[in-house]
Amino acid sequence: MAYAAVVSLSQTLDNILHPDRHLILHHKKRFESLREKLSFLQQFLDKSGQKGGEESVNLATKIRDTSYRLEDIIEETVYNFNTASAFRILDLAVNSYAKLLSALQVMLPSSRVFDFGMEIRDRMFNWSYFRLEKLIREIDSIVEEVKEIGERCGVEEIRESLPAGPSRHNFSEKSVTVGLDGDFLTIMDRLTGSSSKLEVIPIVGMGGIGKTTLAQNVYTDPLIVNRFDARAWITVSQDYNVRDVLIRLLDSLGKLNDKVLIGEGDHHVAELLYKTLSGRRYLIVMDDLWSNDAWDDFRRFFPDNQNGSRVVLTTRLESVATYAGGFSSLHNMRLLGCHKSWELLRAKVFGEECCPPQLERVGKEIAHDCHGLPLAIVVIAGLLSKVNRTPDEWKNVAENLHSIVAKDADTILEILNLSYDHLPQHLKACFLYMGVFPEDCKISVSKIIKLWVAEGFLKQSRTKTVEEVAEEYLSELVERSLVLVLHKRHEKGHGGIKVIGIHDLLRDLCIREARKEKFLHVIDKCGVDGFREGMYFKRRISICPNISSDDPFFKCISILPIVLAGSLLETCKQGFTAGITVSLVRSISYTGGQPIPSSLYSDFKLLRVLDITQAVLFEFPMEIIELVNLRYLAFPYHGEIPESISKLWNLQTLIFFPLFKTFAPCPRPLPLAIWSMPRLRHLKFHVWYLSEFPCLLPGWKTNGFLENLQSLSEINASFCTKDVLQEVPNLKKLGIWMETWDFAPFYVNNLVCLNQLEVLKCSVRSFPTHEAFLLPDYGFPPNLAFPIGLKELTLRGCKIPWKDMTMVGSLPNLERLKLRDYAFIGPEWEPTEGEFGRLNFLLIDGSDLVHWRGDSTHFPVLRHLIVENCWKLESIPSDIGEISTLQIIDLDMSSPSAVTSAKQILEEQRDFGNDNLRVNIYSV
The missing domain is CATH 1.10.10 (Arc Repressor Mutant, subunit A)
Structure with a gap:
């Protein structure tokens, strides 16, 4: 992780050297010099990778550790300069020394006592710089080592050891399922067999063998989609919660609502699932089952309707598969043979192209050494697609595979590790970060x-x-x-x-x-024990579900108070080596549902990322304001935000969201201080509104107060005045809402000044007790205009007449359009020719539309059409099927006549030899 450490340290230096910071100006030249040296080390690491031998690996470790320590001291210094607590501690130190020296006033004048006290405080501040200087000298020494290695082995030698150039071929978007053809036909036969009783079909095999891929292929096959009245997919995994699984099953079946989420007990949730499945021919896929108990927890919710319903489960454990379905029902996934392994590898690397003859022999060797595991083959194929297509490059991969497999043929992680080792330096940290989730x-x-x-x-x-x-x-x-x-x-x-x-x-x-x-350190049921050891030196912590407040992690937190180590006199004797000691943790990701202890905020002073997704907070934790190094802050909250939020001057992403969106409280104002946080790039809330008076802030400037802001949602449209919008000139994504009784539509036209805007979501919040179609027309101005650069537009509840659709169709760059909850109203829509020139996705969800008179000329490049909750719509325009790019038509909760028209479109296209179109019919 040396590369990531250097990049991170470089960005930290960029932050403190920014013109708007005045923290360490008297060290500016030293830091600028350090920044240049880091750029040199970054280039070295980028070129050398892991191929420089033991000497380079050891040097990379030294670079990583030194960069970490440098960053720790810099950010601790930044923290000390930006928090009142540090000044209080230092003032206490000065006062204590003053009292100590006051006893010597017989020998020293009082002014000398004061001067000495101030000197103590200054020296305590400057001690961080002494430590910095020592580490900077270490960087200087490392740079000399790198230069020495370069002179000794030659830069060209390092360069030649790297893969030359990017891949010439990208993987095909189409899923490659070589080796699963026989499995696919077998499972399809069992799903469509004549037996009317409920059957359980267990698919068993080792991890990475293709169980989930096989299940996905049959689950999405058009024959299966049309055969079953209801389908649901659920991943169970080792650590599961019964209620959570039931809720996700209901969600997959389209029967989930907020009443179930909040008010219903487990018994009622289970009963609703059983009733939903009763009387229907259903298909349930339970992916990744790990225990007999898990099957026992859910089997009783699947009624036998004597109509050919099926349950497919995938598991790595044959005992679980036998328990669930009986030994005779098992479908064992086998490792691929040599021929199928090579066929899969070839297909993933070359797609429809032929493999060059000079690569075939070594390619078959590589495929053979993957021991028939599809996952290993696919991952190694990804590696091969990134190196030059030469025998030497492929032989290099083959030789590494031989040495790895020779150690332990059963250790698939070692095979997978080869791809990690061959990742470019800039990708390694990004890949390892996936372990956070x-x-x-x-x-x-x-x-x-x-x-x-x-x-x-x-x-x-x-x-x-x-x-x-x-x-x-x-x-x-x-x-x-x-x-x-x-x-x-x-x-x-x-x-x-x-x-x-x-x-x-x-x-x-x-x-x-x-x-x-x-x-990164992941804390789950298996990982808590090792947390206490070296806890001050964990840089990233991921706390996974099912960790309760009784677990050791939360007890460990209590031992992390900020302390002033040793007595004041002892500190002085040690040359002020003991300053403010803080945990070095930079990132905490918490996905559990337990309350968060306040020490989580107060003890981790150098945090950059605080991501809490489930714990409910009713009061704003003021301790967070002290975390001045924060760049990403997200947690469930919908209360008042203090003006002091602006102290988080490093913040790039700020996300507050209610746990249940539809039950969010009334709209709240964002603090005026938001306008004084120019580093913000993303603001995400639920039904908030912006103050339109940024000019009240000291240092206000026109045009670009939040010039780095790229995404903002959701704010009240009535605050989208020209004065406000000119302060966010680079906004790319915006979510706005309005009430049915205000004049917000007249502010929407102001959005045309946002030249960079690409995504816009506009929602109307209506009275919850009224049906949408009973409300009066909304009253958007007839000359309504949207930003011309829009690529994606979502309108909800706007109730604009279909005749005014030209305001949307004329947008030259529009690619995706979502119309929800009576966004447009009226019985008839006839698009205008020449519009929607780039539209590839269209969703109409909830409409009173009856006659849609469209054809292929109106949507020339449409790929995906979704029509939902349009009960009055008589038919899908027949000419829609003639659109050459059209791939999918989805219908859900639609009239029988609309369903019939969609099926006719599919039949006509089949007759014309068009096998690319797919029509999916859901609830009718």
Whole structure:
């Protein structure tokens, strides 16, 4: 992690050298010189990687540890200069020394006592700089070592040891399922068999063998989709909560509501699930089952309706599979043979292309040494796709595989570790950070990017934002098959990825390597014991679910108070070596549901990331204001935010959200101090409103008060005045809301001044006791205009007449349009030709539309159409099927005639030889 440590330290220096900071000006030249040396070390690490032998590895470790210590001292100094507590402690020191010396006033004048006291305080402040100077000299020494290595072995030799250039081939977007064809047909036969009784179909095999992939393939097959009335997918995993699993099953079945989440007991939740499945032909997939008890906890909720319902479960344990379905029902996944292994490797590396003959022999060797495990083959394929297609490069991979497999053929982690070792330096920290998230977690791409930015993993670019750099890093991890794409938009490339995940084995690898590198410590039921040892030196802590307040972690926190080590006289004797001692933890991610002890905030002074997703907070913890190094802050809260929030001058991302969104309290104002936090890049709240008076702040300037702000939601539209919007000129994503009785629509036109805006969500909050279609028309101005650069637009409850749709259709860059809850109203919609030129995704959810008179010329590049809750809609326009790019039509809660028209479109396209179109019919 030397590279990540150097990049992070460089960014810390950039922060304190920024013109708006005046912390360490008398050391400015020294720090600028240090910044140049770090840039040199970064280039060295980037080029040498892990290929420089033991000498380079040892040097990288020294670079990492020295960079960590330098950053610790700098950020502790920043903390001391920015918190009142530090000054109080130092004042106490001065006063104590003054009292001590007052006894000597016979020999010293009183002015000398005061001067001596002030000297003590100054020396205590400057002690941090003495420590800094010592470590900077260590950096100087390391730089000389690097230069010596470069002179001895030659920079060109280091460069030649690296993979030359990027991959020439990206993985195909289509899922490659080589080796699963026979398994697929077998499971399909069992799912569609003539037996009417409820059958359990266990799929068993080792981790990474393809159980989940096989289950996903049959679950999404059109034949299965049309055969079953209800389908649900749930991942159980080792640590599960019965209520949580039941709720997720209801959510998958479309029966989850806030009443179930908040008010219903476990018995009622279980009863609702049973009633939902009763009388219907259903398919339930239970992925990753680990125990007989887990099956016993859920089997009683699956009624046997004598109509051919099925339950598919995947497990690594044959005993669990036999217990659940009986021995005769097992479907054992086998490792791939040599031929299938090579076929899978070839398909993943070359796609539809042919493998060059000179690579085939060594390629088959590599495939053979993966021992038939699909996951290992896919990951190694990701590595091969990143090196040059030459026999020498492939032989190098093969030789490494031989040595690893020779040690222990059963240790798949060692095979997976090869891909980690071959990761470019800039990707390693990003990959290991995936271990922060719980097992089987669905990870928001937006969130992981914000966290990478806050942690300081990303290399700065003059031509790209840090978010754009992060997206490139993520794409590389996806291409290497180290990260799973769980949900993406229907755009080409990886830009449309929304949700990712990581295979359990790869997560295990992340946790193992992260602990070895002193990068991350994951605390779960298996990891609490080792936490106390060296706890001051943990840099990142992830506290996973099911850790209660009785567990050792919370007891460990109590031993981390800030202390002034030793007596004042002893401190003086030791040359002020004992100053303010704080924990070195930089990041805490807490996904449990227990209350958070206040010491979590008060004892970890150097935190950069505080991410708490479930614990409810009714009062703002003022201790957080002292965490001046924070860059990312997120927790459930909807109370008053103090003006002192502006003390968090490093903050980049600020997220407050209610645990249950629909039950959030009334709108609240953001403090005026928000405008004095220019480093903010992302603000996310629920139904808040901005003050429109930033000019009241000292140092106010026109045009660009929050010039770094990129995303903001959700704020009241009535505060979108021109004066406010000109202070956020680089905003890319915006969420606004309005009440049905205010004049906010007339402020929407002001958004046209946001030239960088790409994503806009606009919602109308109506009276909850009224149905949407009973409310009067909303009253948007007829000349309503949106920012011309919009790529994605979501409108909810706006009740704009369909005849005014041209205000949306004329947007030249619009790619995605979501219309929810009567966003547009009226019985008829006839689009205007020449509009929606780039629209590839259209959602209409909730509408009184009856006649839709559209054709292929109105949506020339549409890929995905979703129609939900449109009971009055008579049909989907038949010419929609002629759109050459159309891939999916989804219908849910729609009229029978609309369903019939969609099926007719599919039949017509099949007759024309178009096999690319898929029509999914859900609840009718």
